[in-house]
Amino acid sequence: MKTTVAVFFGGQSVEHEVSIISGIQACYALNKNKYNVLPIYISKDNVFYTGEHMGDIESYKDMNTCIEKAVRVLLVPQDGGVALIRHPAKKLGSNLVGVFDVALPVVHGTNVEDGTLMGLLQMLGVPYTGCDVLSSALGMDKHATKAVLKQAGLPVLDCVTVTARQYANHEDEALNSIEGGFNYPLIVKPVNLGSSVGISLCIDRPSLKTAIDLALSFASRALIEPAVENLREINCSVLGDADEVQTSVCEEPVTSNEILDYKDKYLNNAGDAGGEKSGMSSLKRRLPAEISSELEEKVRKLATQTFLALGCSGVVRIDFLNDKETGELYINEINTIPGSLSFYLWDTTGMDFASLLDNLIRLAFKRHREQKSLTFTYETNILSGVSLGGAKGLKGKA
Secondary structure, eight states: OOEEEEEEEEOSSTTHHHHHHHHHHHHHHSOTTTEEEEEEEEOTTSOEEEOGGGGSGGGGGSHHHHHHHSEEEEEEEETTEEEEEESSOOSSSOOEEEEESEEEEOOOSTTTTTTHHHHHHHHHTOOBOSOOHHHHHHHHOHHHHHHHHHHTTOOOOOOEEEEHHHHHHOHHHHHHHHHHHOOSSEEEEETTOOTTTTOEEESSHHHHHHHHHHHHTTOSEEEEEEOOTTEEEEEEEEEEOSSOEEEEEEEEEOOSSSSOOHIIIIITTOOSTTSTTSGGGGSOEESSOOOOHHHHHHHHHHHHHHHHHTTOOEEEEEEEEEETTTOOEEEEEEESSOGGGGHHHHHHHTOOHHHHHHHHHHHHHHHHHHHHTSOOOOOOOGGGGOOOTTOSOOTTOO
16 A cells, blocks of 8 residues: 655745745655655645645646645644645535645745744644754754754854844944954855845945845844855765764855855756756756865764754755865754755765655654654643632633
8 A cells, every 4th residue: 555645845935936846856756656646835825735736847837827726725633644624615525635644845944944844744643754843943043053063062153143123223233243253254144044045245344234134134133154265065965863874975066156045056057847957956066076085074974963963854965164275164054854855965875866755754654653652641630620710711800
């Protein structure tokens, strides 16, 4: 009997379209001899839709027609799985659209990848792939990530954050504090976005002000850190959980600007949407990275340590900053659900996309079995002795 896999993508995020591409890539790659694939699209207003056509990237070229043909659904726990119930319900006939056994979130960015969707799936009691609620939330918040990794003794750049309120009320004080702690050039980024959205390189106060304004238009906090001179970026993917960890080959992205930005990642050389040469897989890169065996070994070791320090599961991609002159290596950030699930890194390592997804689903069921062995409720008769003094509520009470 085949396992039904619900592939979630989309969501209320600036990375919405990128998620669609990654999600459809996963739908295409899942082994149809093992799995029934159920695509679930999350709209920008957080509505769930499904339909056979939603597993075809061509459908999204006309989004209005795509939605009109789809079925809006609600997620309801049912016998260890999750039922998709038509909403609004039909007056006649069944409103059961489908049932899935395991969820495969392929979402990017805030309101989905940051633990929000994982929290929903956790409450529904269904196995799901990838990081849990806590590690997803930590991974999305760049400042929290740095704090955890620094506590673990891992190399990260020092940084400061500024909130939108602080900056609006005390702009000069914030700028003076930043300039007092760091020398230019600086990097400014939203604290909780991916895909290099809202990131800027600053060389003086005017460019710093512009960069902070941009970052705060995407998030409530901006993160500021020193720029690495003679920069080389190196990425490495990690697969597994606390019991088993393996690392991929390393890659070196090729940038058209001083920093790797959204245009480099998704717009340059984009390829056919939804295909193997789209999404992050279309990025220009040196694969494997042209680095020494010693540096590669160090990257892979730090990638494993980062994965474990943040309590990750599934597949992640960890991005590093390397000063080519000094040799210094810093952990930049973690992508808890990387673009295209980093399948291209694993394919080069010797594991094809279908096998990567098999491993993710296996790890999801393993975690689910372990969680079911834990106690989450406690039988007690505490309510039998509760009295609220005869009051049925506090409405109208002073």
